[in-house]
Amino acid sequence: MLNIRRAGPKDIPAILDLVKLLDLAYPAQSFKNFRVAEANGEIVGLADLEEFADFFFLSSVGVAAKSQKQGIAAALLNKILGGLKKDVYLYTTIPDFFRRFGFKIVPTWPPYLPPKETFSCRECTPETCVCMVKKP
Numbered sequence: 001m002l003n004i005r006r007a008g009p010k011d012i013p014a015i016l017d018l019v020k021l022l023d024l025a026y027p028a029q030s031f032k033n034f035r036v037a038e039a040n041g042e043i044v045g046l047a048d049l050e051e052f053a054d055f056f057f058l059s060s061v062g063v064a065a066k067s068q069k070q071g072i073a074a075a076l077l078n079k080i081l082g083g084l085k086k087d088v089y090l091y092t093t094i095p096d097f098f099r100r101f102g103f104k105i106v107p108t109w110p111p112y113l114p115p116k117e118t119f120s121c122r123e124c125t126p127e128t129c130v131c132m133v134k135k136p
C-alpha cells in the first residue's frame, strides 16, 4: 500500500539517495518541505512543495526507476496538490507530464519565483525547460 506523507528528518538520507539517483539534486536543496510516497516502508516517490506568501513552488518530483509507470507520481501529486488555495509554480523539461495535473505553461513568469539557477536547470536543458503554473 502507498503511504503519502510529509517527510521528517529521519527520511533525509533516503530522500538524498533518491534525488541523486534521479538527477534531481542541487547544491542549495533543502529537505524541509518534501512529501514522500512510501511503499512497504521504502520511499519510492518524492516531491518538494515549498510554500511562499502568495504561491507554492513544486520541485524535485521523482519516482524510483523500479517503481515508475505504476501511478505513484500521479497519486503523490493528486494528494499534495488537491485543495491548495494558491498558485503552484514549477520549472520542468516534461511539460506533457505536468499538463495532466492541470499545469499550464507560463510564457513570461513572475520575477518573484525562485531563480531557475537555484535548481541547476540552466546546466541541464535550458531550451526545453519551461515554467508552468496550476491555478487553484
Ligand SMILES: CC(C)(COP(=O)(O)OP(=O)(O)OC[C@H]1O[C@@H](n2cnc3c(N)ncnc32)[C@H](O)[C@@H]1OP(=O)(O)O)[C@@H](O)C(=O)NCCC(=O)NCCS
Residues within 6 Å of the ligand: 022, 060, 061, 062, 063, 064, 067, 068, 069, 070, 071, 072, 073, 074, 075, 091, 092, 093, 094, 096, 097, 100
Ligand atoms: C516523471 C515521473 C515522476 C513519472 O512518475 P511515474 O510514477 O512513473 O508516473 P505515473 O505512473 O504516475 O504516470 C502518470 C501518467 O503520466 C504519464 N507520464 C509519465 N511520465 C511522463 C512523461 N515524461 N511525459 C508525459 N507523460 C508521462 C504516464 O504515462 C501516466 O499516464 P496514464 O495515467 O495515462 O497512464 C518519473 O518518470 C520520474 O521520476 N522521472 C525522472 C525524474 C523527472 O524527470 N522528474 C521531473 C523533473 S522536472
